[in-house]
Amino acid sequence: MSATAADIHDNHDDHGPVHTGIKRWLFTTNHKDIGTLYLVFSLIMLFVGGLMAMIIRAELFQPGLQFVNPNFFNQMVTLHALVMVFGMIMPAFAGFANWMIPLMIGAPDMALPRLNNWSFWLLPFAVVLLASTLFMPGGAPASGWTLYPPLVLQTGDAFPFAIFAVHLLGISSIMAAINIIVTIMNLRTPSMSLMQMPLFVWGWLITAYLLIAVMPVLAGGVTMLLMDQFFATSFFQAAGGGDPVLFQHIFWFFGHPEVYIIILPAFGIISQIIPAFSRKPLFGHSAMIYAMASIAFLSFIVWAHHMFTVGMPLAGQMFFMLSTMLIAIPTGVKVFNWTATMWQGSLSFETPMLFAIAFLFLFTIGGFSGLMMAMAPPDFQYHDTYFIVAHFHYVLVPGAMFAAIAGCYFWLPKWTGHMYDERLGQIHFWLSTIFVNLTFFPQHFVGLAGMPRRIPDYAVQFTNFNAMSSIGSFGFGLSQLLLVYVIYKCVKGARKATAEVWDSPEGLEWTVPSPVPYHAFDKAPTYTPRNWGG
Amino acid sequence: MKKCLMPIWGSLFAVSTANAEWEVNLPVGVTDISALIFDLHMFVFWICVAIGFVVFTAMTVAMIKFRKSKGAVPATWSHSLTAEIIWTVIPIMILISMAIPAARALVEIEDTRGTEMTIKITGYQWKWHYDYIGEDVQFFSSLAQTSNEARRLGSDIDPNSVENYLLEVDRQLVLPVDTKIRYLITANDVLHAWWVPAFAVKKDAIPGYINEGWFKVNETGTYRGQCAELCGKDHGFMPVVVKVLSKTDYAAWLAAQRTS
Numbered sequence: 001m002s003a004t005a006a007d008i009h010d011n012h013d014d015h016g017p018v019h020t021g022i023k024r025w026l027f028t029t030n031h032k033d034i035g036t037l038y039l040v041f042s043l044i045m046l047f048v049g050g051l052m053a054m055i056i057r058a059e060l061f062q063p064g065l066q067f068v069n070p071n072f073f074n075q076m077v078t079l080h081a082l083v084m085v086f087g088m089i090m091p092a093f094a095g096f097a098n099w100m101i102p103l104m105i106g107a108p109d110m111a112l113p114r115l116n117n118w119s120f121w122l123l124p125f126a127v128v129l130l131a132s133t134l135f136m137p138g139g140a141p142a143s144g145w146t147l148y149p150p151l152v153l154q155t156g157d158a159f160p161f162a163i164f165a166v167h168l169l170g171i172s173s174i175m176a177a178i179n180i181i182v183t184i185m186n187l188r189t190p191s192m193s194l195m196q197m198p199l200f201v202w203g204w205l206i207t208a209y210l211l212i213a214v215m216p217v218l219a220g221g222v223t224m225l226l227m228d229q230f231f232a233t234s235f236f237q238a239a240g241g242g243d244p245v246l247f248q249h250i251f252w253f254f255g256h257p258e259v260y261i262i263i264l265p266a267f268g269i270i271s272q273i274i275p276a277f278s279r280k281p282l283f284g285h286s287a288m289i290y291a292m293a294s295i296a297f298l299s300f301i302v303w304a305h306h307m308f309t310v311g312m313p314l315a316g317q318m319f320f321m322l323s324t325m326l327i328a329i330p331t332g333v334k335v336f337n338w339t340a341t342m343w344q345g346s347l348s349f350e351t352p353m354l355f356a357i358a359f360l361f362l363f364t365i366g367g368f369s370g371l372m373m374a375m376a377p378p379d380f381q382y383h384d385t386y387f388i389v390a391h392f393h394y395v396l397v398p399g400a401m402f403a404a405i406a407g408c409y410f411w412l413p414k415w416t417g418h419m420y421d422e423r424l425g426q427i428h429f430w431l432s433t434i435f436v437n438l439t440f441f442p443q444h445f446v447g448l449a450g451m452p453r454r455i456p457d458y459a460v461q462f463t464n465f466n467a468m469s470s471i472g473s474f475g476f477g478l479s480q481l482l483l484v485y486v487i488y489k490c491v492k493g494a495r496k497a498t499a500e501v502w503d504s505p506e507g508l509e510w511t512v513p514s515p516v517p518y519h520a521f522d523k524a525p526t527y528t529p530r531n532w533g534g
Numbered sequence: 535m536k537k538c539l540m541p542i543w544g545s546l547f548a549v550s551t552a553n554a555e556w557e558v559n560l561p562v563g564v565t566d567i568s569a570l571i572f573d574l575h576m577f578v579f580w581i582c583v584a585i586g587f588v589v590f591t592a593m594t595v596a597m598i599k600f601r602k603s604k605g606a607v608p609a610t611w612s613h614s615l616t617a618e619i620i621w622t623v624i625p626i627m628i629l630i631s632m633a634i635p636a637a638r639a640l641v642e643i644e645d646t647r648g649t650e651m652t653i654k655i656t657g658y659q660w661k662w663h664y665d666y667i668g669e670d671v672q673f674f675s676s677l678a679q680t681s682n683e684a685r686r687l688g689s690d691i692d693p694n695s696v697e698n699y700l701l702e703v704d705r706q707l708v709l710p711v712d713t714k715i716r717y718l719i720t721a722n723d724v725l726h727a728w729w730v731p732a733f734a735v736k737k738d739a740i741p742g743y744i745n746e747g748w749f750k751v752n753e754t755g756t757y758r759g760q761c762a763e764l765c766g767k768d769h770g771f772m773p774v775v776v777k778v779l780s781k782t783d784y785a786a787w788l789a790a791q792r793t794s
């Protein structure tokens with residue numbers, strides 16, 4: 001990174017954006033700008049999807065229908081999931097990828113900058129299209145995000161628009177994935193071997209391959225729905241000789257890897273943060289990579305564990321039960337390795353570390369309920385109940401989303417050049433952690449006690465835990481406003497951050513100044529793995 | 535195993551089962567299969583508690599003992615083949631110990647031999663249809679009128695004042711006790727799922743498919759469940775209620791149905 005006389009002429013470090021104002025953001029090809037766009041978009045979607053969750057929880061606060069009719073409730077259930085999965089959590093990690101992958105591998109930018117711009121700018125249009133279905137005759141899709149036929153075919157005028165929205169979201173993800181793979185393979189500084197890459201980069205590399213493998217499958221599945229509706233095909237229509245269960249197989253062949261598309265980048269972020277605040281190298285760097293790769297591989301052969309009740313043959317149920325249980329092994333390795341990283345370290349508890357530790361505990365709880373439902377016989381009881389709702393929200397909220405928040409606090413000083421308000425960050429942490437548990441833990445209980453998911457009203461014996469859950473969710477939703485304020489305050493200006501920001505964390509991203517210059521790493525830097533003196 | 539352990543599991547949750555509003559666990563149920571599933575569920579639950587105890591203790595000890603503020607000096611090691619082998623092999627052994635009883639239970643659940651009678655269940659938006667195969671008795675079963683009035687948006691009826699709110703039907707499915715009953719299940723429009731927690735039976739009703747299963751209820755009584763697969767706007771309002779009678783009462787009921 002040191003400038004010599006020869007390259008001063010080519011030194012673009014001080015160049016800012018070509019355009020200013022709105023044009024800067026519309027036409028940008030800079031990975032930092034696009035990363036920021038993704039992250040801001042994701043934050044907005046957190047509140048859009050969150051508002052829908054609040055409507056759901058308000059209705060479920062008491063038995064009886066108080067606020068919305070059942071059809072609108074089902075639309076909220078559907079859109080909440082689609083917005084949170086495709087609008088909030090995936091773009092959040094795409095934002096981190098854009099910002100951090102080039103910095104971590106010493107690349108000047110993403111390999112395909114124009115494609116990058118398009119990947120992002122598809123998203124707002126896709127989400128607006130999706131949201132507009134709410135105002136169409138018949139309303140938004142009310143079939144749940146799984147879009148199972150035949151129910152989804154009963155959607156009104158909104159049907160083709162919702163399908164196209166899913167297509168656009170898919171195209172955006174595929175292009176982002178291509179870009180990430182090409183960047184890692186081609187623009188990595190030659191002195192960094194693949195196995196030396198930081199875990200966040202590894203998590204995303206594997207995720208990108210998963211995206212390319214399964215997004216087209218989803219696109220194919222929803223296109224077949226479209227054909228069934230408008231072109232008289234019968235892929236999924238029993239009356240025409242089709243098979244409704246086929247859609248479920250297609251959906252979950254996409255849907256199960258999708259779970260890891262969301263969680264592997266989260267694993268990556270946690271694997272960056274825990275060593276940094278333990279002041280100790282990540283335990284079992286290679287094992288962590290192999291664990292992620294095995295999880296990704298297994299994710300392709302477990303999909304039908306979402307379908308134990310469809311009436312599969314015994315052999316099929318047995319296979320998917322056993323293959324699913326295998327996932328516990330690499331996942332266990334990850335949790336044990338993070339714990340071993342903390343062991344005999346020198347720990348400090350700034351906000352990113354607090355969120356990472358909460359991730360360790362709460363993601364593990366989500367993993368436990370996952371292990372329980374891997375077993376087909378008990379799953380006959382758990383399936384489609386609030387126990388499942390509790391499970392995947394533990395994995396996605398204090399799991400994936402906490403990792404994203406942790407990453408946000410961890411890298412915010414690097415991006416803005418200012419330290420965030422540590423005290424407010426810690427208050428945000430405690431509020432989030434308390435309320436997230438108040439929201440989702442009682443859902444285990446009502447689920448086991450017999451409350452099905454996706455119902456707008458329930459039998460009176462489920463009242464107490466639902467009321468708790470609703471109160472928790474309002475608290476959790478409000479607490480996230482604090483996150484917005486902390487970010488706003490940090491961007492506006494506060495104590496200057498150093499290049500390293502934290503206590504000598506490892507990685508190339510900490511060798512560039514904070515805030516990161518608009519163009520960094522014009523020349524490939526030399527990467528030397530840290531000698532920990534061990 | 536299940537016979538001797540059940541009282542222990544039961545007593546651990548006695549506090550909660552005493553009050554339905556604070557129920558936190560699966561029902562033990564009234565079929566051998568539901569009890570088997572309950573035992574499996576508790577078995578894995580305690581495995582998770584044990585693993586959780588070890589892992590969370592290790593994390594907590596690390597957080598307390600190795601704090602920078604207490605002057606902890608970081609170690610520099612980052613590998614230990616022994617540790618990695620241990621925490622790969624032990625989980626494998628635990629998984630095998632789970633897989634064996636789970637696989638056994640699965641085989642038992644899928645064993646539909648020796649059934650004594652057959653009913654056909656058909657899901658409709660938003661009611662169930664029951665057909666007693668070979669008996670010439672069939673009827674629809676939909677949400678009871680009392681619940682149906684109370685559940686309207688803006689109805690001023692307090693759900694707490696309605697008996698078995700959302701869990702009552704106009705015509706209950708009536709079945710005999712101690713009989714291995716085979717059910718065939720399908721749907722007429724969209725997907726549904728027929729679920730009675732006390733029987734540990736949940737099976738999807740799928741247009742174009744006839745799924746099959748069985749249950750054998752050990753105790754007479756009334757058992758309640760709900761549709762468990764999103765089926766449109768009134769998905770939350772198509773309960774399942776099964777009344778299990780003694781064999782003689784059932785025979786009398788069936789005869790009365792035929793004559794009426």
Ligand SMILES: [Cu+2]
Pocket residue numbers: 657658660725726727761762763764765769772
């Ligand atoms: Cu139904």
